[in-house]
Amino acid sequence: MADDVTLAFKLYILMVLTINGTGYILLVRYTRSREGPMYYSTTTVMLTEISKLLISLMILIKEHRSIRGMISDVYMNVICKPSDSFKMCIPSVIYAIQNNLAFFALSNLDAATYQVTYQLKVLTTAMFMVLMIGKPISRTQWTALLILFTGIALVQLDSANVKQDSHYNYTYGLVAIILSCLCSGFAGVYFEKVLKGSDTSLWIRNVQMYLFGIISAFIGVVTKDGNNIMEHGFLYGYNFSIYCIIGMASIGGLYTSVVVKYTDNIIKGFSTAVSIVASVICSYFMFGSSFGQYFLVGAGLVMLAIYLYSLPKPAPKAAPVTQNV
Numbered sequence: 001m002a003d004d005v006t007l008a009f010k011l012y013i014l015m016v017l018t019i020n021g022t023g024y025i026l027l028v029r030y031t032r033s034r035e036g037p038m039y040y041s042t043t044t045v046m047l048t049e050i051s052k053l054l055i056s057l058m059i060l061i062k063e064h065r066s067i068r069g070m071i072s073d074v075y076m077n078v079i080c081k082p083s084d085s086f087k088m089c090i091p092s093v094i095y096a097i098q099n100n101l102a103f104f105a106l107s108n109l110d111a112a113t114y115q116v117t118y119q120l121k122v123l124t125t126a127m128f129m130v131l132m133i134g135k136p137i138s139r140t141q142w143t144a145l146l147i148l149f150t151g152i153a154l155v156q157l158d159s160a161n162v163k164q165d166s167h168y169n170y171t172y173g174l175v176a177i178i179l180s181c182l183c184s185g186f187a188g189v190y191f192e193k194v195l196k197g198s199d200t201s202l203w204i205r206n207v208q209m210y211l212f213g214i215i216s217a218f219i220g221v222v223t224k225d226g227n228n229i230m231e232h233g234f235l236y237g238y239n240f241s242i243y244c245i246i247g248m249a250s251i252g253g254l255y256t257s258v259v260v261k262y263t264d265n266i267i268k269g270f271s272t273a274v275s276i277v278a279s280v281i282c283s284y285f286m287f288g289s290s291f292g293q294y295f296l297v298g299a300g301l302v303m304l305a306i307y308l309y310s311l312p313k314p315a316p317k318a319a320p321v322t323q324n325v
């Protein structure tokens with residue numbers, strides 16, 4: 001893939017990310033709330049890592065136009081550079097935690113509340129951008145972040161009202177979201193820093209990350225569901241929808257890496273926030289979730305904050321020119 005890509009291509013990947021992300025959240029929520037045997041979400045996370053590794057290897061085969069080329073690239077850049085590969089261990093562990101937390105949160109929250117409150121990651125991402133990359137954030141942008149907080153708080157107020165007559169555990173769900181946002185912010189900025197800080201290709205970085213991702217996810221499988229899996233089997237409760245979740249999670253993850261390569265984590269945050277609107281509408285029609293006036297005002301403020309954040313920064317004042325007459 002060429003390093004210079006057109007605006008149309010960027011819009012295309014951002015659109016796929018948004019549509020896929022909305023579908024993913026709705027499908028996970030649906031499968032976690034329906035009757036019948038419940039699949040082990042840790043196995044889904046692990047199968048997703050395997051699927052992303054296989055797809056990345058296939059893309060490398062396509063790039064090199066031969067299996068041999070792919071093997072030698074992986075050998076030279078993954079196996080022969082253990083300390084460089086090991087850099088990807090950190091985000092892989094954090095993402096494994098985050099991907100598991102998503103299932104937990106969606107077992108305790110409705111899809112729309114999840115999607116809106118998850119936008120808090122714009123804030124955590126900005127925080128890690130400042131801490132890890134030293135990115136300057138303007139006053140308007142911090143104001144935007146405060147508005148974002150207010151919007152999210154209003155959405156939570158709405159959720160608190162629903163709590164009394166639902167089976168959800170909002171406290172657990174919201175704690176899981178805050179942790180997810182910290183994980184997403186940290187791992188996203190870390191991945192971007194490592195990817196853009198060297199010449200190693202995106203797909204080699206992905207192979208490094210997914211290899212560690214499989215190990216991290218496997219540890220999750222054993223520690224959380226090991227005993228149950230021994231009794232019922234790895235694929236207990238699986239059906240077509242669960243394979244669709246794995247497919248969508250793979251597409252979402254791979255496209256995320258492409259978006260980070262060609263744009264950055266903050267732009268990714270804006271684009272995925274657009275899926276709030278779609279999620280609210282779909283959740284209303286699919287699950288009959290109610291959304292009151294606070295929800296709409298909160299979601300509106302979140303969108304306003306995203307807009308303000310994206311405004312261009314004022315140009316720095318030019319130093320006065322002293323003229324010697």
Ligand code: NCC
Nearest residue numbers: 017020021024095099102184248249252253254256257272
């Ligand atoms: O939360 P988010 O992404 O930041 O999570 C990033 C997801 O991408 C995977 N990833 C990241 C880098 C990389 N090189 N390869 C990857 O596979 C990570 O494993 C992690 O799953 C978003 O910005 O909102 C986004 O949200 C997720 C998802 O909706 C949320 O995490 C909800 O739980 C989207 N994932 C899917 O749609 C499947 C992602 O596309 C965008």
